[in-house]
Amino acid sequence: MRATQELAGCGSRRLKNAVEQNYISPPIELVLDSSTMTAKPDVFVVHDPLAVQHDMHVSRRGNGKSGLVPSCPSPLDTGITDTIFFDIVQRSAAMKKVCSLIADLAATDSTVLIQGETGTGKEMIARAIHHSSRRKDRPMIGFNCAALSTSLIESELFGHERGAFTGALRTRAGRFEQADGGTLFLDEIGDMPPELQVKLLRVLQEKEFERVGGNEAMAVDVRIITATNKDLRRAVRDGQFREDLFYRLNVVLIQAPPLRERLEDVPPLTLHFLHEHAQRCRRDIQGIENDAMQLLLAQPWPGNIRELQNVIERSMVLEKSRVLTRSTIASCLHADTQPNEAVEFFREGMPYHQAKGELLDRFERDYITCMLKKHDGNITKAAGAARLGYRNFYEKMKRLGICKWGFTKN
Ligand SMILES: Nc1ncnc2c1ncn2[C@@H]1O[C@H](COP(=O)(O)OP(=O)(O)OP(=O)(O)O)[C@@H](O)[C@H]1O
Ligand SMILES: [Mg+2]
Known part of the structure; x- marks a missing residue:
């Protein structure tokens, strides 16, 4: 070196x-x-x-x-x-404690509840628990409890028999069956509808369930990991979450600390994202100015690691020099803010044409990035959704230095 x-x-x-x-x-x-x-x-x-x-x-x-x-x-x-523990980049004592707890959990089948603000790495922690356990060669099946209606969640989790409801043309295995021998990761458990909280409790108690429309009890060997960005204890107090289910899920609690409480992790995370993005997008950016790093260290990071990751990726798209500079980072820091907040930013005294140009640039970058993300980097589909010609869309990407590789899966 x-x-x-x-x-x-x-x-x-x-x-x-x-x-x-x-x-x-x-x-x-x-x-x-x-x-x-x-x-x-x-x-x-x-x-x-x-x-x-x-x-x-x-x-x-x-x-x-x-x-x-x-x-x-x-x-x-x-x-x-500094270590990378099952993809978790960490230097802070707080995260080392989390990783040590994950390691201690490796030999067990304990049910784990992961709590933490958005973007703090809850899913990463769940994956690390799965991959360090004896279940690692079996699948970890994820399911977001907030995304669907009650009846859809039920059939997604427990599966359904043919003819159980209109449109159920075939028997289908649910997430519990798919995760047999492995891990079931129930994300945003705090948003699970009350009717399903009862059903989940019953599965946890009896270790059996029935498919929707079926009457055969099915048994599976599944480790349950749940995550939430809500304070579940408070949800129990407020009557929104069942106390009995809470105690079943909260056998081991892992608190994912917010990034602002572990700023030591900012430098290694920044370098990790920089390296990752440079490779993926074939950008020849090799480092970051000390001043720029200090700026990153001074942020409150309400969106936590995901926000830091976005800022680094956005900055790398814009950066003209071989290292990330403070000014580029500064211009990317609050790109997630609402347009009127951006206007506030320009009130700092920027000349009209420059302010308008910056705002339009920002809009185009966010818009194009968003479309590419939505369509996994497929330019034809992204351009189609934007009702722009392929060439026009591609030219904009080129002008803004956005490459599709940052959005493709794998
Ligand atoms: N310690 C870490 N090292 C490397 N990457 C990380 C780390 N923590 C989080 N990330 C990355 O940050 C992003 C957000 O992480 P993740 O999805 O695990 O967070 P989350 O807490 O589940 O977020 P949400 O509450 O929004 O679901 C992911 O892209 C993940 O790869
Ligand atoms: Mg998550």
Whole structure:
């Protein structure tokens, strides 16, 4: 790694300080101000995180207690333990605690409730629990309890017999059956309709269920993980969620901390998203200015990690230089805000034509991005939905530096 070479004369203590004080994670190169070796780095440069990531894996220690053990030492031996634990990038003590809990859960079949604000990584945590468990070779089936009507949720979860209702032309297995031997992840459990809360409780108690329109009891071996961004205890107090079901689900509680309470995770996450997006979109952006990183560290992140991910991806589309700059990041920070809030932003005194241009640019970028996302990067479909010609749509993408690879599945 180049950092090792460039800082070879620095001594490990100074290197350790440089790394710690500047939020530098091991999987990067440091590019120092050439005038002095003690200067703060100007840029954080992604080297190749995957080549040097020191992955953690679940192992059994001599005392029989499961825990996290680094699979290889840090290449810089800085004492910083940035890790990717089943895709979860983390440095903060709070997230290390979460990962350690996941590792402890590996040997069990306990029901887990994951609570946390939107975008804090609840689904990632659920996947990590599944993939670290003995069920990893069987499927993890996800289901969003908020998205559908009560009767549809019921038939999706429990399946239905042929002729159970109009349109039920064939017998269909539900999510419980599909997840047999594996894990069923019930997302947004706080939004599950009351009638179905009773049914779910019965399945958890009796470990049996019937398909809609059927009378044969079916037994499955399923681990249940649920997630919610609501305070379920409060929902119980307010009479919106059944107390008996709450206790059945809340056997082990994992609280996914908001990003603002674990800012140490911002630098490694930023570099991770930068690297990922650069590869996917073949963009030659290799790092981020220190100033830009400081700006990221000063944000409240109400949308948490998903918001950070969006900001990095948006910035990479716009960036003209080889590193992400503070001004590009600044222009992408509040792109999720409503148009009238954007107008507030321009009240800061931007000349009319410039403000109008910026707003239109922002609209076009958001619109095109949204259409591409909706159609998994298929330009023909996205252009069709926008009622624009393919060529026109493609030209706009080109002008804005948007590539379709960021939106295609796989
Ligand atoms: N620690 C992490 N390391 C890497 N990527 C992460 C991490 N946490 C979250 N992400 C990414 O952030 C995005 C949001 O994560 P996820 O979907 O797990 O959040 P969530 O809490 O389920 O959100 P929601 O409440 O909106 O359903 C995903 O793209 C995920 O890959
Ligand atoms: Mg989710």
